[in-house]
Amino acid sequence: MFQSQLQDAAGLIEARLMEALADAADQPVTHAMRYAVAGGKRLRGFLVIEGAALYGVPADHAVHAAAAIEAVHAYSLVHDDMPCMDDDDLRRGQPTVHVKWDDGTALLVGDALQTLAFDLLADPACHPDPGVRIDLVASLARASGIDGMVLGQAQDIAAETAGRPLTLAEITELQANKTGALIRWSAEAGARLGRADIAPLSSYATALGLAFQIADDILDVEGDAEKTGKRVQKDADAGKATFVSLLGLDGAKARAHALVDEACEALAPFGARADILRETARFVIARET
Amino acid sequence: MFQSQLQDAAGLIEARLMEALADAADQPVTHAMRYAVAGGKRLRGFLVIEGAALYGVPADHAVHAAAAIEAVHAYSLVHDDMPCMDDDDLRRGQPTVHVKWDDGTALLVGDALQTLAFDLLADPACHPDPGVRIDLVASLARASGIDGMVLGQAQDIAAETAGRPLTLAEITELQANKTGALIRWSAEAGARLGRADIAPLSSYATALGLAFQIADDILDVEGDAEKTGKRVQKDADAGKATFVSLLGLDGAKARAHALVDEACEALAPFGARADILRETARFVIARET
Numbered sequence: 001m002f003q004s005q006l007q008d009a010a011g012l013i014e015a016r017l018m019e020a021l022a023d024a025a026d027q028p029v030t031h032a033m034r035y036a037v038a039g040g041k042r043l044r045g046f047l048v049i050e051g052a053a054l055y056g057v058p059a060d061h062a063v064h065a066a067a068a069i070e071a072v073h074a075y076s077l078v079h080d081d082m083p084c085m086d087d088d089d090l091r092r093g094q095p096t097v098h099v100k101w102d103d104g105t106a107l108l109v110g111d112a113l114q115t116l117a118f119d120l121l122a123d124p125a126c127h128p129d130p131g132v133r134i135d136l137v138a139s140l141a142r143a144s145g146i147d148g149m150v151l152g153q154a155q156d157i158a159a160e161t162a163g164r165p166l167t168l169a170e171i172t173e174l175q176a177n178k179t180g181a182l183i184r185w186s187a188e189a190g191a192r193l194g195r196a197d198i199a200p201l202s203s204y205a206t207a208l209g210l211a212f213q214i215a216d217d218i219l220d221v222e223g224d225a226e227k228t229g230k231r232v233q234k235d236a237d238a239g240k241a242t243f244v245s246l247l248g249l250d251g252a253k254a255r256a257h258a259l260v261d262e263a264c265e266a267l268a269p270f271g272a273r274a275d276i277l278r279e280t281a282r283f284v285i286a287r288e289t
Numbered sequence: 290m291f292q293s294q295l296q297d298a299a300g301l302i303e304a305r306l307m308e309a310l311a312d313a314a315d316q317p318v319t320h321a322m323r324y325a326v327a328g329g330k331r332l333r334g335f336l337v338i339e340g341a342a343l344y345g346v347p348a349d350h351a352v353h354a355a356a357a358i359e360a361v362h363a364y365s366l367v368h369d370d371m372p373c374m375d376d377d378d379l380r381r382g383q384p385t386v387h388v389k390w391d392d393g394t395a396l397l398v399g400d401a402l403q404t405l406a407f408d409l410l411a412d413p414a415c416h417p418d419p420g421v422r423i424d425l426v427a428s429l430a431r432a433s434g435i436d437g438m439v440l441g442q443a444q445d446i447a448a449e450t451a452g453r454p455l456t457l458a459e460i461t462e463l464q465a466n467k468t469g470a471l472i473r474w475s476a477e478a479g480a481r482l483g484r485a486d487i488a489p490l491s492s493y494a495t496a497l498g499l500a501f502q503i504a505d506d507i508l509d510v511e512g513d514a515e516k517t518g519k520r521v522q523k524d525a526d527a528g529k530a531t532f533v534s535l536l537g538l539d540g541a542k543a544r545a546h547a548l549v550d551e552a553c554e555a556l557a558p559f560g561a562r563a564d565i566l567r568e569t570a571r572f573v574i575a576r577e578t
Contacts, residue, residue: 024435029443033435079400084392103373104446107396108439111368114400115434118407122427131419137426138411145404146313146322150397154318157393 002279009049009066010042012059016067020116032101032109033116037074039092043212043284044069044186050276051190051201064126065136065189068117072144073182075113078106080153114144127193135192143185152178165241172210179216180209187277203266208281211259214252215285217242221249223288256285291568298338298355299331301348305356309405321390321398322405326363328381332501332573333358333475339565340479340490353415354425354478357406361433362471364402367395369442403433416482424481432474441467454530461499468505469498476566492555497570500548503541504574506531510538512577545574 017037024030045066052062081088081096082103089099098106120126121136142148155174159166166174187205191198221244243252263281267274306326313319334355341351370377370385371392378388387395409415410425431437444463448455455463476494480487510533532541552570556563 021435025440025443027440027443027447029439029446030435075400079396082396084396107368107371107373108442108446111364111399111403112435112439114403115430115439118426119430119434122423122430130423134411134419134423134426137407137423141404141408141411145408146310146319146401150318150401150404151314151316153397154314154316157318157397158316 002276002283005050005276006042006046006283009046009059010040012049012063013042013045013066013070014038016063016120017070020067020120028101029105029108029112032097032105033112035094035100036078036097036109036113037071039094040070040074041287042066042070043280044073044182046280047183047186047205047277048189048193050280051187052193054190054201054270054273054277055194055196057190057193061127062190062193064120064123065193066186068120068126068136068140069182069186069189071113071117071120072140072149075110075117076144076149076182078113079110082106085153117144129195132192132195136189139188139192140185143181148177148181149179152176152181159240165239165245167241168243168246171241171243171246175210175213176206179213180206183209183212200266200269204263204277204281207259207263207266208284211256211263211281212284214243214256214259215287217244218249218252218256218285219288220244253285260285291565291572294339294565295331295335295572298335298348299329301338301352302331302334302355302359303327305352305409306359309356309409317390318394318397318401321386321394322401324383324389325367325386325398325402326360328383329359329363330576331355331359332569333362333471335569336472336475336494336566337478337482339569340476341482343479343490343559343562343566344483344485346479346482350416351479351482353409353412354482355475357409357415357425357429358471358475358478360402360406360409361429361438364399364406365433365438365471367402368399371395374442406433418484421481421484425478428477428481429474432470437466437470438468441465441470448529454528454534456530457532457535460530460532460535464499464502465495468502469495472498472501489555489558493552493566493570496548496552496555497573500545500552500570501573503532503545503548504576506533507538507541507545507574508577509533542574549574 018034021030021034048066048069049059049062077091078097080086081091082098088096090096097109117140118137121133121140127133152174156178159174184202184205187201188198191201220242247255260281264278267277307323310319310323337355337358338348338351366380367386369375370380371387377385379385386398406429407426410422410429416422441463445467448463473491473494476490477487480490509531532544536544549570553567556566
């Protein structure tokens with residue numbers, strides 16, 4: 001049930017992204033953009049769609065904002081994989097964009113995918129009320145820029161030259177920015193589309209985002225490169241502090257479970273209608289990729 | 290008069306950009322963002338402010354959109370200068386961001402400056418009407434993404450491997466995307482802020498944008514690296530087709546003058562109130578940097 005709903009949403013989102021790129025000029029950078037946005041779990045887009053459903057916004061309306069956050073996520077992966085950042089050759093089991101094309105193309109692909117995200121949100125199809133669309137633009141800019149995702153990436157780079165491993169408080173803040181901000185935006189977008197209070201979904205997503213990152217650190221230790229489709233053990237190899245190095249494997253798992261409980265409790269106002277978001281939270285720490 | 294108005298606008302725009310970055314975390318990437326947005330002629334921002342003035346929008350209102358386009362321009366320069374693109378060490382007479390910091394920082398600086406542009410446009414201070422703000426966001430996304438500036442950059446890269454120099458029609462289209470789209474957006478933004486028809490300013494800016502690029506090609510041949518603050522003769526050294534190689538130096542100058550006349554004619558509906566924009570057009574082909 002959950003898996004099939006996740007797949008249905010992924011199909012909708014991918015179709016919206018491909019539609020947005022359908023008329024783009026026939027250039028390597030356009031082909032690389034389609035390659036970069038194809039596949040993936042679409043967890044962030046799914047959160048938009050399921051959050052919106054709680055407020056009566058149908059999936060074919062929420063799909064525009066869902067596609068926007070997946071475009072930002074894809075841009076961040078393409079740029080992160082570049083040699084001047086993480087220098088990764090493999091993503092979702094496929095060669096990364098700079099490996100399949102080149103660094104210049106990867107740079108432009110990421111740049112244009114970020115732009116595409118704002119284009120998707122500004123499209124009247126996203127929401128008939130321009131006030132809602134500009135609210136989505138403003139909040140996405142905050143979540144992804146120097147006060148959000150990019151700040152987290154900068155903190156991650158700074159940590160490498162700090163000469164000491166990060167503390168638990170520092171790594172929690174770093175991850176709240178680096179991965180948490182986009183996850184939070186995704187869940188909150190549903191309430192924004194429904195012109196409702198974002199607080200309940202915000203609490204849910206804050207706990208979920210941290211659980212997601214702890215699960216990522218656990219996967220980096222326990223994961224299988226064949227299943228995850230990316231390099232594993234890279235944090236341990238790099239001697240970086242992670243939730244696993246700070247809390248131990250069992251401690252990290254216990255913390256992830258506690259955060260999932262916390263995320264589920266934040267959904268109490270919605271009753272059983274939010275069961276799919278509860279399943280999403282459990283999926284986040286049980287996933288193998 | 291013209292120079293002092295350009296400088297006044299530049300001061301307003303720089304102040305708005307620095308204000309936007311005032312509360313950013315103390316990280317190298319934040320310092321590098323401030324460095325990247327400092328200085329420059331602010332021609333694009335000036336077009337926003339002077340275009341808006343034609344519709345009675347005061348400079349302290351138009352400055353937000355002006356700062357946004359300068360943030361996009363700065364992002365494009367930082368990414369363009371990177372080793373995987375043009376590999377330039379010098380910009381406005383100063384070391385480029387990837388030289389002064391490193392490639393990873395330059396990547397994040399460009400990414401966050403693009404985000405900042407949409408943040409500035411989404412801010413209620415930009416315009417009280419959310420419909421105007423979302424119109425600015427949508428049009429900027431079109432101008433800067435895969436249908437605009439990034440397409441022009443992709444066409445520029447493709448030209449290098451085409452095995453033959455570009456034709457005049459091809460280079461005109463390339464430049465209309467690569468540099469023309471942002472210049473057009475800048476002038477049109479004034480009409481958008483005034484909720485007016487963008488057609489007159491659009492015609493003005495289309496001619497101006499092409500004149501600007503022809504002047505750039507002339508500067509690349511005749512310019513002085515000390516005055517321009519960047520490497521000259523780089524297109525000729527690279528054997529790239531330019532307006533000068535296609536039209537000859539005299540032919541390029543004649544074309545630039547004709548385009549300036551065309552730009553000025555498009556301002557006829559505004560009478561003498563548009564004299565400053567006429568001076569701007571003449572400045573664009575007379576500048577030494």
